[in-house]
Amino acid sequence: MTRLLASAALAAALAGPALAEGRLSIYHWFEYIPQELLDKFAAEHGVTVTMDTYDSNEAMLAALKAGRLGQYDVAVPADFMVQIMRDEGMLDSFTPEEVPNLVNIAPEWIDVPFDPGRRHSIPYQWGSTAFAVNRDVWQGEIDTLAIIFDPPPELSGRINVLDSQNEVLTLGSLYLGIPQCTTDRDRLRALNDMLLAAKRHWASFGSDTAKDVLVSGDAAAGMIYNGFSMKAREEGANIEYAWPKEGYVAWMDNVVLLKDAPNRENALKFMNFLLEPENAAAVTNYARYTSAVTGVEPFLDEALKSSPEVNPPADAPAGTFVEACPQEVQALYDAIWVNLKK
Template sequence: MKNTLAVSLAALLASAGFAQAQGVVNLYNWGNYTHPELLERFTAETGIQVNLTDFDSNDTALARIRQGGHGFDLVVPSNTYVQTWVDEGLVQPLDPEIVTDRDNIAPQWVDVDFDPGREYSVPWAWGTTGVIVNTSVYGGDVNDLDLILDPPEELRGRINVIPEMSDVMSMAIYHAGGDSSCTTDMDVLRQVRDNLMAAKPHWLALDYGTVDSYAAGDLDAGIYWNGASMRVRLQNEDFAYGYPRTGYPIWMDNLMVLADAQNTENAMRFVNFVLQPENAALISNFARYANGITGSEEYMDEVMREAPEINVPEELVAAGRFGQACPQEINDIHAQIWTELLQ
């Protein structure tokens, strides 16, 4: 009887532990990018608790997952990294029995080059990378990368550049005359290296989480994302966002389920959850980026609809270029330039 009771108790505890494990999902996402209400709403609907951990760059996230033993179920890489995650077997295909609402993805974001047919990913948010400027300090053209690469005196020492290699390298390549972020033109790449190294002494920092620093007036210009720039402007109306005429990146961050996820079914349920327009709108209302989900606009804050950071001026639309995944030999050259810049 005693042994039977012990076995029964052990089975009960094991079952309880299993149930608890099934009641969580672990999300690995960019910092300051996830609306708390989104997670609360998912838990209220499903009973599944979401544990959120932040990363600060695509390279950081990729390195962490490659190491293994991370405990995450979901990750949000940018489009230029998606194929690497797939090729290295770090993510798994979406389960069509659970992720049933991929029809909500806007048509232009379905058959994308980085994940044809959306076998592995769904949109989280998309946007542009450009220039942010304090117009009370600088009164000239904001659509000019020379504000960062050859800054006027009033901005020197007051500039921050996001330390995201693919964004910064792409903008510098376009500025140097490259027709693609993956250019093999060594003259262009040498010019990029020289331009960045010459500009760096005029920068104050290479940092990510700077919304509050801009809003407080601690920074006056930088390379920044459109949604983050909008968040700055809503706190300090002196700031404006510019689209460099020489070219600027268009990107999309994407939600994916990790191959070694411990809570796969819960992860798939979360993926389907963010495909609902009202939930996708929460992502946009918090981070101030578009999301790629049809019908989400009607749930977005009014301030999003006419925002200059979201609506590209017609004459600058053609300067936007969607990011590419470069061949390894080109990535190696970019990494060499980037490593030198960060030293």
């Protein structure tokens, strides 16, 4: 009996690393990578790929903190979340030699404030968060955040907002012209009161449903990411993505190498793979955002080149990146969010 157990343990010990070599475990946003691309990577490198998904940066952070760190190799946080995860020591670093395709990154996306010199992350896609409006329901101007926060009667009660604190509060702050991470009480109270008043006009909170409610017509306007909005339009919704004059949220999602990654080698291969122009373009063609890899153009869908969702009008302001606020400000944001949802 003992011998049997011992040999079983030995077999497990031998099989363990052997199996681990052939695996890659991804923690990713929902609906953000085409299955064919995962299959392609799996075939090229003889790796079994598994993927779990999340619907917000915070949900991903919470799951990793609750003990899933060490279970995944890579995750795809947005800019501010890369900084948070780096500060919390949740990221591993790599050298340029380990990811040769780093040279393919467009120069302006290398020395980014959240990861100078790209030591922990590679760019995945970048885009914006604003809102889209159903043009059958509302034909007027849509270049203002008032469409969401103080809507015309035609849209009142038919608006979906993202179930995401940082996006709702950042767009609300832009609407009121409040700087991010302010501790100014009058301004925070104004933000709180404005959101409470706006909520009367909203039908639902939902992030992963943001596209479907616009396609089905359940919502006549909705906060949404630009590429998701393009997908909704391509699925038949007569919607227009807005570039509000008060500003909008800009973001970049990044593939990060997680600390204690069980398959670090494969994670690096995967990051290198995603920096190949053809593969980066495959993600863009699927997700409808914008790649930060040079040389993707020949591989991109024709429709993307002229799409209004990824080509802002000349007079649109620049997007605003979400800031990671200090704890005392975050506590106030939490309180405002609870007030909004209570």
